[in-house]
Amino acid sequence: IFKNTYPGDFNFKDPSYSQDYNWNMSGGNDKGSYYTSLGYNYSQGLPVSSYYKRYSITANGDYKIKPWLTSFSNFNFTRANWQSMPPSQTSEANYFSRILTVPPTVRYVNEHDGSYRLGNNYSDGNQAYQPDKFFRLNQTDKFTMNQTLKIDFAKNINLKLSGNWYYSEGFYEAFNKDFRENPTKINTTRNSSGEFGRTIDQTYNAIFNYDTQINDHYLSVMLGSEYYDTYSYGIYAAGSGAPTDDFRDLGLTSSEENKRSIDSYHTKQRILSFFGRTNYNWQEKYLLSLVLRHDGYSRLVNNRWGTFPGISAGWVFSKESFMREFDDIISFGKLRTSYGLNGNVSGIGAYELQGSYVASTKYNGLATFVLGSVPNPDLRWEKTRTFEVGLDLSYLNNRYSTNFTFYDRLTSDKFATLSLPCSSGISGIRTNNGEFRNRGVEIELSAIPIQNSNWYWNIGANISYNKNTVVSLPYNGLPLNRQGGFQVYSGKDETDLIWVGGYQEGKEPGVLYAFKAEGIYKDESEIPDDMIVKRHSFQGATTRPSYGKNNWANMSEQEKINSGGFPIQPGDVKWKDVNGDNIIDDFDLVKVGNTTPHWFGGFNTTVTWKKLSLYCAFDYAFDFWVMDYRLPWILGNMQGTYNMTTDVRKTWTPENPKAKYPAYVWADQLGKGNYRNSTLFSYRGDYLSLRQVSLSYSLPRELINKAFIEKLDLSITGQNLGYITAAKTVATPERGGIQDATYTLPRTVIFGLNITF
Structure with a gap:
């Protein structure tokens, strides 16, 4: 009577395929060199009708105009088109759970002619039923250009003048034709929208470099300045009630009240920086470095400038005379320490600090405005003070090495949005919110157990521990x-x-x-x-x-x-x-x-036999919890x-x-x-992931030189191949916390061909 239906057969592309092609050419002489490449990528997404397509062009070149003047030029263009989810969907959580939990007796195919049926409704039903009813166009064009001139005043003195330009524009269009909302209802609203946005970034810098060596003393000095400017603007319009499916023009939408909306934006920000660095060493045994930055940010009002110094020192004790008797064991040994201050202004909205107004309901037929955010002219730079001390060791002619690092990072004036009482009419305000400390250790290990004419075996591993603590918060009487x-x-x-x-x-x-x-x-x-x-x-x-x-x-x-x-x-x-x-x-x-791992790291190994190479990479994290929502x-x-x-x-x-x-x-x-929410659905998030396995083979030259091929490599790579974890019901344990249904990391198999002429 009933025929089982698996909804994934209609709503997912499994397996989904990706194609990536790259062609490049390079050359040069004693006056200069060039590099050009063309790229094309097309990747299917797991949800039906989702995809990502990209075209790219890269051209780099350098040319010695004069013996003392060299030009470096870079250009890159990328066009991307995509659709991340079927247009009927508003969230990954619904798509990756509800859409798979329809009864197995649902009918998605008419047996008499093989045509598709909708199922329950347009959002939870058969997503392959009416994709032609939803038009979507998402496109971005991005240009990156860089021009640098290097002026050599002397062998050890030069000046670099650089300009970087980034231009990006995006166009996004959507139109819904009449579509079946459920088996008995047709949606005729014909929603239509269009959006255009453009961003222009400019960065200019001048960097002066000087270095000298006098006997056993080496000194280098760098001084520089940088100016960054970005300007973004765009427009958005939407409407509904178009009279026909044949035209998606916004001008054909209904002019009735509340049927149309329009908005635009203009944002600008600038950063001006001055910086310098001095490096000194004696006999490459005693190392000292001093750095200093002074940055000004346009969106900060009363605290625009921040100063960020740093110092580091090192002792290469393996170069000391008393270590000579251990040369066969310890190839390299270094003690190092550093202390520095960094600044952060990322995430500050365009109108957060000076306040803003937003449109409200009409009054007497006229547009009105209300306060959307309150000004905060006293916001300061978020600053992170970092102290590190470490030990680097290499053994047995550098075939084995260990690195140990202890760090203490204290972030002060941390940015946070504090909630305000409902009576204020404002939901929250961005402010500097106390001090937070991250303290931990990092350990890195590497080894080359086998190295001869036919065999090579390398092993690398690292493990880190980190704990985050609230140090202080603004006084509030609690x-x-x-x-x-x-x-x-x-x-x-x-x-x-x-x-x-x-x-x-x-x-x-x-x-x-x-x-x-x-x-x-x-x-x-x-x-x-x-x-x-x-x-x-x-x-x-x-x-x-x-x-x-x-x-x-x-x-x-x-x-x-x-x-x-x-x-x-x-x-x-x-x-x-x-x-x-x-x-x-x-x-x-x-x-x-x-919900955040205290311990995390990874390990990898490469085994090579003649022209055949195998690479495996694992990563892990433990001492944290996830909850399945x-x-x-x-x-x-x-x-x-x-x-x-x-x-x-x-x-x-x-x-x-x-x-x-x-x-x-x-x-x-x-x-x-x-x-x-209970411990019944809480799991230790501890996991070990087989992140990548890659097998590659280089064909012998005697087989390919006759075809004018210099090198030909074949490879097969698997990514995200599996986990060992107790958190088996969540999408991916790496995310931690309370997890809803979401896009999991896809298990990927990549076949590669690399040809060099």
């Missing part, structure tokens, strides 16, 4: 100058509460809290006599309370009706009662763990028209009392909330 957060029971007694989450001095941000699931009630004998699970808000709804045996039995029928609650039953989650008051409420959340949404049947995953077989039933998950019911967010 304990630890807390910003945001919520209260939970400490567990010391029934009433003791502590603040967690948000930002607090001395605490680590990004800690995940959730209800702790201590199991599933298997049968009536496990249900407590006295227990109340209070209402809890999640998934945009509020659950109903649940009551233990005695609590429920002691309630009158009217009290039961008024409470809107249920008795605790087999198949419900056994929640941890942190303070032991026999009440489960929002204060019973427990600390799960940090989408699986409980599905198992909780929170939008009840969708199908289940096979995990529903692991839910509680009388025949499966030792189930992993609670009972499967309709709309859990309106019921007992067994599928709320």
Whole structure:
């Protein structure tokens, strides 16, 4: 009667294919050289109708105009067209979950003629049904040009004058024809929009270099200045109600009120910088470097300029005479340390600091404006002070090496948007928000165990540890100058509460809290006599309370009706009662763990035998947690028209009392909330990823020289090949935190051919 349908067959291109072609040519003589390349890339996306296409041209050249004057020129052009998702979609979360959970009995094909059917509706149904109804054009053209003149005043004195120009424009057009919204309704709004944007960046710099060596002393000096200017402008217009599908012109949309909209923008910013660096060494044993920058940023009002110094020193102790007897063991040894200050102004909006106005509702038929953001002329540069100390060692003629680094980074005046009271009419304001510290260690290892005429084997590995801590926050009168957060029971007694989450001095941000699931009630004998699970808000709804045996039995029928609650039953989650008051409420959340890895790194190896080479790369992270947001949404049947995953077989039933998950019911967010955010769906994010495996072979020259080919390499590469992780239900463990359905990293196989003439 029914024929199973797998929606992925209609909504995904699996496998999806990519093509990448590059042609380049180079040459030169004693006066100059050139390099040109042409590139073409076409990549299919996993969602049906998604793609990315790119054309690129690159031309570089240098020419010695005079013995003392050399010109360096670079030009690059790239055109890109793309569609990231089917036009009927507004979010990756819906596409990679809801669209796959339609009932398997859905019919996407008319059996009598093979034509496609829509299914449930245009957003959750068959995305291959009517792609011609949605016109989309996304295109960017980007030009990058660089011209540098190097003037050699003497062998050790030169001046570089450079100009960099970046021009980018984007055009985006969309038009919806009449399309079927669901099996019984046609959408005739004919929405249309067009957008054009242009950005022009200019960077000019002058850099003076001088170096000299007197006996065992070496000195180099660099002085420079840079001017950066960027200007962006664009226009956007939209309308609806066009009379026909045949024309997508915005001018043909309806002129009725609220049918059209238009907007434009103009933004500009400038940075002026002065900088210098001095390097000194004696016998290449004792090293010293001094740097200084002075930057001014146009969007900052009263604190426009920032000064950022730095110093580093090193001691190559392997060059000392007392190390001569260890030369066979220690090939190179260096102690190093550095201290410096860096500035950051990225992310400041065009109108954040001087304030802005936005359009509001009409008054007496006239346009009105209201305050959109309040000015903050006193915003300062965000500054990061970094201290490092390290040890670099190489052994056995540099075949083995180890590098150790300890760092301490203190970011002060950190940018943050602070929420304002609703009465202000403004949601928030960008401000400098205290000090944050990142402290950690980095260790790098490399080895060449085998190296001879036929075999070469190289191994590399690194591991890093980092911890982030809030050092100080602006005074606000609250304990630890807390910003945001919520209260939970400490567990010391029934009433003791502590603040967690948000930002607090001395605490680590990004800690995940959730209800702790201590199991599933298997049968009536496990249900407590006295227990109340209070209402809890999640998934945009509020659950109903649940009551233990005695609590429920002691309630009158009217009290039961008024409470809107249920008795605790087999198949419900056994929640941890942190303070032991026999009440489960929002204060019973427990600390799960940090959402950012403390430990991370990778390792790789290359094995070469004659012309054949194998490369493998792994990366890993551990000591962090992720929470799956989408699986409980599905198992909780929170939008009840969708199908289940096979995990529903692991839910509680009388025949499966030792189930992993609670009972499967309709709309859990309106019921007992067994599928709320909890440790039941929290996993250690620790993972080991096989990130890349590549096998390449260079054909012998005697086979290819007859075809006037100098070199021919064949390769096959696999990327994102798999994980070892406990977080198997999330899209990708690298992202950490609470994860919804999203675009996963694609498993990719690349075939390569590289020919050199």
